[in-house]
Amino acid sequence: LPPGWRNNPAGPQRVAFDGPAGRVEVTYRVCGDEVVELDPELADSGPVRLCSASPDQVVLETAGLRHTLRVARSAGRSFVDSAAGSVELVDVPRFTEPGERLDAGSLVAPMPGSVLRVAVREGDRVSAGQLLFTMEAMKMEHPVRAPGAGTVTAVHVTAGAQVDAGAVLAVVSEP
DSSP states (O other): OOTTOOSSOOOOEEEEEEETTEEEEEEEEEOTTSEEEEOTTTOTTOOEEEEEEETTEEEEEETTEEEEEEEEEETTEEEEEETTEEEEEEEOOSSOOGGGGSOTTEEEOSSSEEEEEEOOOTTOEEOTTOEEEEEEETTEEEEEEOSSSEEEEEEOOOTTOEEOTTOEEEEEEOO
16 A cells, blocks of 8 residues: 555645735645645636646646646745746744734643632732642643733633633733
């Protein structure tokens, strides 16, 4: 069997790029026969077959026509040249660090679980290491402490709440 063989179809993959016309999100699936199924909005001419691919060139076939795309990549950017013209695309990270999407001072749940106790209210001044919440996860209690001195500017949970890993519990601003 070839490497990566599956007896069921793989789930769709998604990539996103920022380009001259705004954000472009591409949903695709590579099947065992090397047919690439694109998002129907992008593949209005039918199935796309991957003829060849290398780091600097991709050849696709659709509706009996072959399209050669020259690709150069540098620092999260793709420069694509084809008979239709040239375009610069900026990669949109597929997975970002949670801290990149959060307000400064956000305290997040370390794992999925339930909030047992809330020891602070909005407006409270806290010191470094002070207990703010107690969570229960995996049949154990887990303290959530203030990383530094500051003021609690928001509390997003109550006792008894179920939270996912990375959910914002509170925001503590620096003094």
